[in-house]
Each structure stands twice: as structure tokens, then as C-alpha cells.
Amino acid sequence: LSGFAPVDPIVGMENPYYYRNKVCAEFRKLKNGTIISGRYQEGTHNVIETKGCKIEDQRADAIIQDITGLFRSFKMMIYNEDSGYGLIRHVLIRTAHQTGQIMVIIVTASPVFPSKITTIVQNINIKDTNMVLGDRNQVIYGKGYIEDVLCGKRFRLSPGSFYQINSVQTEKLYNKAIKYADLK
Numbered sequence: 001l002s003g004f005a006p007v008d009p010i011v012g013m014e015n016p017y018y019y020r021n022k023v024c025a026e027f028r029k030l031k032n033g034t035i036i037s038g039r040y041q042e043g044t045h046n047v048i049e050t051k052g053c054k055i056e057d058q059r060a061d062a063i064i065q066d067i068t069g070l071f072r073s074f075k076m077m078i079y080n081e082d083s084g085y086g087l088i089r090h091v092l093i094r095t096a097h098q099t100g101q102i103m104v105i106i107v108t109a110s111p112v113f114p115s116k117i118t119t120i121v122q123n124i125n126i127k128d129t130n131m132v133l134g135d136r137n138q139v140i141y142g143k144g145y146i147e148d149v150l151c152g153k154r155f156r157l158s159p160g161s162f163y164q165i166n167s168v169q170t171e172k173l174y175n176k177a178i179k180y181a182d183l184k
Contacts, residue, residue: 011172019166021148023060023093024132025050027071027078035078037068037091045081060093063104067091079109087112089125090132094157096148097167103146105159107132121159133160151175 025037028047038050079086090107107123125134164170
């Protein structure tokens with residue numbers, strides 16, 4: 001691009017770890033009955049146990065581990081894509097960097113949800129699809145959204161809202177663009 005305009009050096013993050021404010025976990029029940037949470041193995045739907053990812057918000061990781069334990073305690077059935085049987089499909093955690101608010105979204109294969117847990121949005125995905133979120137949300141407790149502040153503006157984030165994954169770096173880049181626009 002330097003042939004068309006001046007090019008500045010890349011603006012990196014001061015702390016390039018634990019920035020991801022949207023974290024999705026999948027679940028699998030092992031043959032011995034243990035429930036694990038993690039990510040899909042590349043090119044498959046085989047869940048590989050994941051703990052402590054260096055780019056995901058640490059609070060989200062801790063919440064996912066706690067929820068995995070609760071699913072074990074409450075003997076909740078993990079959804080099996082092959083059989084179409086089970087309840088729990090995914091857990092999606094959204095965190096707001098500036099306000100510290102956290103949203104927990106449990107994606108289920110059915111609208112029936114036993115043992116409601118506080119401050120949760122239940123998302124119902126009854127479609128046979130790879131999409132994480134379904135079309136319908138039920139607020140179990142709380143407002144059904146969290147708020148974050150970006151460039152001095154407050155935003156409401158619902159389960160399906162688009163919001164940049166790395167809001168810390170987004171704010172840096174937006175401010176750089178505003179500076180270069182030299183708005184008067």
C-alpha cells in the first residue's frame with residue numbers, strides 16, 4: 001500500500017493475551033461418564049478438552065470450567081450430534097472489558113431447561129446445523145444483555161449482537177482512524 005499512501009508501523013497490543021471477549025465451548029461425554037469442555041478438533045466435531053487458552057478471557061475459561069462441573073453435578077445430558085439426543089449443545093461467554101459485565105449463554109437443543117442457574121440466557125437451537133446460536137433466546141435471569149464501553153460510547157450486547165472480538169485493540173484502531181480522518 002505504500003505506493004498509494006503513507007504506511008505506519010503496525011500498532012500492537014500492550015498485552016496481547018486474554019483479550020478475546022467471546023468464548024464458545026463445546027462438550028462431550030466420555031465413555032467413563034466424565035463430561036469435558038473444549039473445542040472441536042480441526043476438521044471434525046470431536047471435542048478436545050481445552051483449559052487455559054492464552055487469547056480467551058480468563059474469567060470466561062473459569063466460568064466454562066465451573067459450568068462443566070455443574071453439568072456433571074446436575075447430570076445434564078450433553079447433546080450428541082450423531083443421535084440428536086441430549087440437551088446441552090454449547091456455552092457461549094461474552095465479557096465486557098470496560099464494565100466487567102459477563103453474560104453466560106447456554107445453548108440447548110430443547111426449550112425445557114432443568115435446574116435454572118442465575119444470570120443466564122438460554123438459546124434454543126433445534127436446527128440440524130453447525131451454527132452455534134439458534135433463533136430464540138429465553139432470559140432465565142437478568143436483563144438478557146451486558147453492556148460495554150467502546151470509544152466512550154455504551155453498547156448493549158445481546159447473545160447475537162455483532163461486537164468486535166478484541167475490543168481493546170478495536171478502540172486503538174478506531175481512535176487511530178479518527179485521528180487520521182482529521183475531522184473538524
